[in-house]
Amino acid sequence: MAAGTLGGVSEHWDLVVVGAGPAGSAAALGALHQRPDARVLLLDRADFPRDKVCGDGVAPHALDVLATVGVTGLLGDWPVAPRLRISVVGAAGVPVVEEAMARPAQVVPRAVLDERLVRAAVERGAVLRRARVRDVLQDGAGVGVVLTDGEVVRGRIAVGADGAHSEVRRALGPAVVPPQRRGTTAIAVRAYAPVLPEHAGVQVLAFSQDTDRPSYAWSFPVGDGRANVGFGQLVDSRSSVGEAPTRARLLERLEELLPGTTAGAEQVAGHPLPLSTGRSGVWSVGRVLLAGDAASLVNPVTGEGIYYAVLSGVLAGRAAVGGGRYDAMLAEALVGHLRHTDLAARLVRSDRLLHAALRASAHDSAVFDDLADIGLARGRLTRRVAGGMARALVGA
């Protein structure tokens, strides 16, 4: 990142947040909860509401974090698809597991969720401005956020919450750890399609037996007769060495695993997912903090990132105006869980272990709940999971 004198300064803010997705809005909310009079600017290149390519599954834990900064009832009016079905397509003798989730994720199109979050931040005093950021500079006194027209917006601190293609992260350069490297990026396609009768009211995850995992197809009912459907896989998995699969290929895989789901599909789009490596990171450099996808905080088994975006955003906002070491705060909140997700991502690569996990879940719904929690938010590979899988392996 370049340092030096920041000329052409137009404004001065306590906090400039780049990107107003879940991480950015949460950062604004975290800062304004800590210090209601803080001057917080939220910059986004898009107008809201805007679409974001996503499976739209919102872990209830994200709502718990929002409640800590005074945002409650955000999705109270939204329907819930309470059941979760997990299968390994083509695996003989492996049960399809279906249970009511202890705490169901809600399926909320991002055009709705992100707009509500931005609105909550603006209601609490954040100023939202449409602008595309191209660089971030630091000098002794603060941060200069450079817009594409050359204007420099000045802040005491900046949060980079500008997603998987983060310009802020690029500006910070190799100091950010972990680096985005091969094997830690997934690619997924998503579409909206009429929900199949057999998928109504159920969040469906279908792993494949014969291609590299973690990779799976999903159908998540939105509650209006449509489902968010998709398929995602690692970019450089063994079956696609060196090149990302095309959108058409990803759609084919979806149709193979969940036949009929792509009929009538609309808003088909692909997007990368920067996966967590499970290691502690350097998520801030000087006065610039990274949150959400910009910090590569995506669950490597399920691709869930909204909870991590909200959590890291809130912590970044708090640290920005209230002090505290952001990297340490984030590590304490997340790294234990992320280590377990990293291990889980390795385990699901083994047919035997994945099958054992499904058998154990079919046998004991508490194991099912623990595994769902690893995929959604805070969970760990508990003794109960290990014991259940061990018994399933012995009995297999």
Ligand SMILES: Cc1cc2nc3c(=O)[nH]c(=O)nc-3n(C[C@H](O)[C@H](O)[C@H](O)COP(=O)(O)OP(=O)(O)OC[C@H]3O[C@@H](n4cnc5c(N)ncnc54)[C@H](O)[C@@H]3O)c2cc1C
């Ligand atoms: C296909 C797919 C399915 C997924 N499914 C799920 C799921 O079901 N559940 C889940 O929890 N997670 C899911 N994820 C992950 C989830 O979408 C992300 O983790 C989440 O969006 C991260 O939020 P964020 O705020 O960090 O980034 P984003 O949501 O990407 O927001 C970044 C914001 O920054 C803005 N921006 C970007 N660049 C600039 C710039 N230069 N200047 C100004 N503004 C900029 C963008 O307009 C955007 O509003 C999925 C991802 C994909 C790709």
